[in-house]
Amino acid sequence: MSPIQHDSPRRDLAETGNKSHGRPFLRWAGSKRKLIPVLQEYWSDSYGRYVEPFMGSACLFFHLDPSAGLLGDINAELVECFCQVRADPQAVHEELATYGHGSDFFYQLREKIPEELTPVQRAARFIYLTRYCFNGLYRTNQLGRFNVPFGGTRTGKLPTLEQLTFAAKKLNSAELICSDFLGTIERVQPNDFVYLDPPYWVEGKRRTNQYGPKTFCKDDLSRLKAALEHIHEQGAHFVLSYEDCDEAREISGSWHVKQVPVRRNVAGFSQHRKIEHEMIATNIA
Structure with missing residues (x-):
């Protein structure tokens, strides 16, 4: 297999900095914001x-600001939240403006049954809980109910109307789907750019940033490896980020691989946060 060549030179940070100023409206464990300077090097406007x-x-996605996108996730609440922000950012902001502060309100909101709320209320609830929960985790119990505890109020402010409106404008260029990752990859077309950042499954390591029980497990690693082959065979470009480990090396096969130092932010106490290494695998030469 021969990796796909770039159609045009990569743009350096100075060229992209003035265009790609978008930031996500959600606080999210495992976010790759710190890897953006590395990841953006693989992007080309010719894709x-x-x-x-x-x-x-x-x-x-928000940083690169592509002209067209396909965003998928198995988390239905997450996808619905994006859909509601895109459809009516002002209504979501107005709902957020009615919310209280502190742990008491957090737990009251967490106990509400999403199915009994309107779509706008569910979106606002999702934004609020992920903003103020412990370490920005999204995790559910066996019944599929969000169960992450309150994490304090030093996690930044809720998104402003301007931020939500900006996100809505950018999301107008994207199709949003709720699907297992293969459902999204099956729709890949020639010359697409595919960024994959799956939950990390590492033998013998406990993971706290899974959506729920068995969301992404050992059996999915072989499916992920086959997905990379499929993307390449479609004539598309991919970049995969994964914790640098034996499992990642097995997935990466003969693709181009580089190691990047990164500070892990998902930890119970800040003094336990340390520099580890991320593996980037790609078919882009």
């Missing part, structure tokens, strides 16, 4: 759609 099958907060 077709931007595709992301594990979209999370979609921070790279």
